[in-house]
Amino acid sequence: MGGGVGGSFPVTKPTYPLIIAQFALEGHPRRTEHWNISAFISTEEAQIFELAGGIDSYTFLSSTVSLRALECRGGFLLCRLPSDRLAWLKELFSAIHIVRANTEFDCQTWVVAAVRKLQDEGYIPRDVTENKIRKELDREKERWEVAEDTLIERLIPTLPAPETMEVRLVCAGGDTDASKLL
DSSP states (O other): OBBSTTTOOOOOOOEEEEEEEEEOOOOOOSEEEEEEEEEESSSSSSEEEEEEEOTTEEEEEEEEGGGGOOOOOEEEEEEEEEGGGHHHHHHHHHSOOOSSOOOOOHHHHHHHHHHHHHTTTSSOOOOHHHHHHHHHHHHHHHHHHHHHOOOOHGGEEEESOOTOOOOOOOOOGGGGGGGGOO
């Protein structure tokens, strides 16, 4: 593909790393980590999708947060999501059934349900199991505890700066003067 004026050009949509992020959790009867799903939008911000509240008040939340504000203790890379799919993702996750007043249901079981939804949609391979996720998040927590790079620190250098996307048009012969297209 390609060519000069009038030729076709492949257009690649930007993608966002979609991860399970884990954070310290205190006061829970069974868990020591809170999980959410985060789409890293830029070096500065992430769109998070999570179960929030307590056992009797769980609710689905989606918000944009500063990466600097996150005290993430590692993560598990699920996939790279096309940037135009964030609204769809919010709708998909908002449809996950929330169980209240049941100690077997929490943020981690909600995330596992979200992963299954993404598998049903073809975004995540079926070999990504709850056991595989837990093992990698345990390794990530160990990395965090000994101050090694976690997934998040490895991903940040690959992200775009906020609000920047350069589109460059190259005319036949390598000229970049768009006025010559008229």
